[in-house]
Amino acid sequence: MKPINIAILGCGTVGTGVARLLLENADILKDRVGCDLNLKYVADIDTETDRGIAFAPGVMIPDAAKAIADPEVDIVVETIGGEGIAKQMMLDAIAAGKHVVTANKALLAKHGNAIISAATEKGVDLAYEASVGGCMPIIKTVRESLVGNRISAMTGILNGTCNYILSKITDEGVVFEKALAEAQAKGYAEADPTLDVEGFDAAHKLAILAALAFGMQINFDDVYIEGISRITPMDIEFAAQFGYRIKLLAITKFDGQAVEARVHPTMIPFDNMLSNVNGTLNAISVSGDAVGDILLYGHGAGMMPTASAVVSDIADIARNLASNGAGRVPVLGFQTDKVRAIPVRPMDDIVTNYYFRFDAMDRPGVLAAIAGILGKYAISLKYVHQKGRKTNGSVPVVMLTHHAREKDVRRALSEISALDVVAGEPMVVRIEDQNGH
Amino acid sequence: MKPINIAILGCGTVGTGVARLLLENADILKDRVGCDLNLKYVADIDTETDRGIAFAPGVMIPDAAKAIADPEVDIVVETIGGEGIAKQMMLDAIAAGKHVVTANKALLAKHGNAIISAATEKGVDLAYEASVGGCMPIIKTVRESLVGNRISAMTGILNGTCNYILSKITDEGVVFEKALAEAQAKGYAEADPTLDVEGFDAAHKLAILAALAFGMQINFDDVYIEGISRITPMDIEFAAQFGYRIKLLAITKFDGQAVEARVHPTMIPFDNMLSNVNGTLNAISVSGDAVGDILLYGHGAGMMPTASAVVSDIADIARNLASNGAGRVPVLGFQTDKVRAIPVRPMDDIVTNYYFRFDAMDRPGVLAAIAGILGKYAISLKYVHQKGRKTNGSVPVVMLTHHAREKDVRRALSEISALDVVAGEPMVVRIEDQNGH
Incomplete structure (x- = not known):
């Protein structure tokens, strides 16, 4: 199987890690994948800084466009980060028919649909294992x-x-x-x-x-x-x-x-x-x-764990190339025509359990006032804890609720905040105890 | 993409789970894989027992050989278990050019090398995600x-x-x-x-x-x-x-x-x-x-978690079939000619930390006798605990060692067992504390 040529765009922490892993573990990668994963270019405007890697002559270049234009390059790795140049470079690489690997979660979160469309139309792989969870697959x-x-x-x-x-x-x-x-x-x-x-x-x-x-x-x-x-x-x-x-x-x-x-x-x-x-x-x-x-x-982060995920994407694409299998697994795991817009439930309609902490005056009737407002919004309590330490003349009142709706909770808390026996903003923490693993 | 035809051999717990998952989640599998995963046969000598599944006519058959011989079958799933018939069926399926999926760890542990060789020679995939760790990939x-x-x-x-x-x-x-x-x-x-x-x-x-x-x-x-x-x-x-x-x-x-x-x-x-x-x-x-x-x-086990892993193997092979990519990932992850015999270190030569518990007579000099023998074999102690409860006139003496060699430990314990102030066999538990996650 012929070597697969790789260009890394952006030689910061992640890019350097990917280069290191491709070079240091080249032997075991070849033993597993069956071909050489050849690092042909590392493009970065800063070609001077010592990254601790002895690149072969001609590998480190200042001009990403050269790497993208080279017909021998099979895979472009975007490790520039950010949403400006990184986006343009990815689209350019896709347009040039390159398979693309990225670790850029912000870019995918905000512009992913457009980038996925471009890759799908062009028939190239778009891989992004390192964008979520670092080394976790x-x-x-x-x-x-x-x-x-x-x-x-x-x-x-x-x-x-x-x-x-x-x-x-x-x-x-x-x-x-x-x-x-x-x-x-x-x-x-x-x-x-x-x-x-x-x-x-x-x-x-x-x-x-x-x-x-x-x-x-x-x-x-x-x-x-x-x-x-x-x-x-x-x-x-x-x-x-x-x-x-x-x-x-x-x-x-x-x-x-x-x-x-x-x-x-x-x-x-x-x-x-x-x-x-x-x-x-x-x-x-x-x-x-x-x-x-x-x-x-x-x-979930760090130079080499992230590089490990990027390299797994590179190997996946190399294995696809051996069998003309680009697009073997669709970008989002579902066939393109099955990916749909599913509505996201407004936060107001979420139902969960809540923890509240109020800074309340240590006075008779305060608890009744708070509980009364909660009751009005159908928020029922599982637990109330009042015997706190005094902090600035007030005591913390802590409550755990049964299932309640976010909208009701917000309304109730806004009324409770307005009580003159309650100081500052109430603290709210949502509780997940359904999935006790 | 044309449907992929699947034959399940052996309809016990795992086989039933695989059949259920293929049928109940056929829609989402098609949305993801891009083709129908068609359950063509379920072969089991017992065709009568109700598995709670309404198989289409002709799917449930008593004769595995029929399924293996059918040229339309792409993938054979071995869920027979054991090492006798299961092994023969797998080799027959491979010889017939079928891709094979199995959950059979005992078979792979004992006869895996031969089965892998057969699959590699024939150019078919052999997948076994469910053999280790159930649903964990x-x-x-x-x-x-x-x-x-x-x-x-x-x-x-x-x-x-x-x-x-x-x-x-x-x-x-x-x-x-x-x-x-x-x-x-x-x-x-x-x-x-x-x-x-x-x-x-x-x-x-x-x-x-x-x-x-x-x-x-x-x-x-x-x-x-x-x-x-x-x-x-x-x-x-x-x-x-x-x-x-x-x-x-x-x-x-x-x-x-x-x-x-x-x-x-x-x-x-x-x-x-x-x-x-x-x-x-x-x-x-x-x-x-x-x-x-x-x-x-x-x-790590159970009908549906195991079935999930088997179905992931089926989908992988189906995705390979779309691009003529059988053997895309070699069976053991390394190219066949890179898989070698690596010696397994004899247990005698293992070095680790140990916990010992002796049932010792509560008498002066006992500890010195035990410690003396351990010292003779260069086993140094990190912790000794002697103040146990009396059990049958003896007290438990507990020790934690620094790194020691298994061979030395066995010799020392054998001498200690022979002391007439020590009753029964010493308890030994090895300690792993290098990888504190």
Whole structure:
């Protein structure tokens, strides 16, 4: 079998990792795939920085267009990141008939439908295993291993930065700001951490997962997004008293009518495997009608874990090329004409269990006032905890609800906030305890 | 794309599950794969029993040979089980040019090399995702998703029966016999539980995993096998005091020279994800040079989880057929000429940490006698615990060692057993705490 020629566009962390893996493990890749995976170009405007790799002469080039135009190049790997140049380069590569591999979740979440259409029309493969879950083979698992299942839900810890911060608050009782600073010091969080801690990165990934799971067009705009910056050590402590840990979960469900797609801090029981996923690690659980629940666990980011996923895509395409099998597995796992727009249920209509924490004045009648408003909106309580420590003259009142509708919860909380015996904004954390793994 | 015709041989639990899934989820399978997966035959000598499925006329037949001989059949699914007829049917199907799917780990562990050779020579696919880990896509993950990794180790909880029994002993403090009886009452253990509780089933699966991970010929004969029937609630309690849980682990490692392949009860730290895998659930952890550690978790057995894996193999082959891509991924993940015989390290040469429990007379000098013998064999102790409860006039003496060599341990224990102040056989449990996930 003839060598497969690869061009990497963008030699940052991920691009460097892919180059390293292709070169360092070239022998075992050939033993497995059956042909050489030849790194023909690494294109980056910065050709000077030492990446610790001795590229052969002519491999490192400043001009991506040259790589895309070379008729010998079979596979283009986009590791530029962002949505501007990266998008154009991918479309150019597809137009040139190249198979494309990317790790770019933001790009796929926002422009994936157009890029998928372009690739499908051109008859080239578009592979993106590294875009969700780092080294965990979640894309392949859903598209291929769960092919016989009707998938009803996926639940993931998809952002290592948030998981590190929440683990830190849980283990050490420090406040969010301190945990974030430590994540930044360790390189787990960016200087501007918004994309991670406010849930956007997890939401990008969730939009891709929902499309895969249910055969729907990618719909990032309708994903509900709430980050972790309001979570306090006190909430984590209360959660533990009730048998829960707080994780930033990305949740998608499908009942045959509409899809739920939401990212928010969530309480999950100790016996849910996800509650044991700590530090920067990620995990994804999938529920299907035949498998029940399965879970994948591993590094969701990092140079070499991400490179491992990119290289698995390259090998997949190389194996397709040997048998003229491009498009062997459709991009979203469903035949193109079966991918449809499925409505996303408005957050207002979500039904789940809730944890509330109010800062209330320690006065007779306060609890009755709060409970009265909740009752008016048909929100029934499973548990009430009032004996808190005094904080600034007020005491924390904590409640767990039975199933309630988000819209009712918001209305009730808005009325409760307006009570003059309640200070500040109520804290709300949704609870998932249906799928106790 | 034309329909793919499938024949299932053997309509027991797994065969019935596969038939059900192909029929009940035919629509979504077609939406994903792009063609009909047509169940043409279900062959079983018992055509009378009601399997709860309304087969079309002519599907249920008593004669497997008819299905194998039919030129319209593309894929033969072997769900007969055992090593006699199943082996012959598979070889017949391969000889007839059919692609073959099986869930038969015992057959592959013992006769896999010959069957793989036959399939490779004939140019047909041999798929076996369901043979290890039930619905968990461990075969696909190793062969495809980890293709860029040098795999150094795999560690699995591969037998649900043993995991259920050990979980029961752990949670309820009951003895092995009682936990086994309950497993049998619930249908989790066979009337003759030997295959499961003595570790053979896990060893069959481990032999397959080791071959996949390292590109070696399947070598079941050299797998070290020790079951769980000697584990007592007392050992589990001591383990917990040291921060460990006891699981039946299947472990394989490769250092470039020789492979370790062993199944035995093992102490693992609480913070190892495998220690949280309870009940009948299974999990497998894989260590690779790029990914670090990843773990899969799910149902390792059961009608529909197993059927899900079989159907994923059927879909894979159907997708290959669309592009003339049989053999797209070689059976063991490595090109045939790269699969080699790698020596399995004799158990005597394994180096690990150990837990010992002796029933010793509560007399001065006993500890010195035991420690003296251990010292003679260069076995150094990390921890000694002597203040046990009296059991039959003796007290349990518990020790944890630093790294020691199995051969030295056996010699030392044999000398210690011969001491007249020590009663019965010493209890030995190996400890894995290198890979704290």
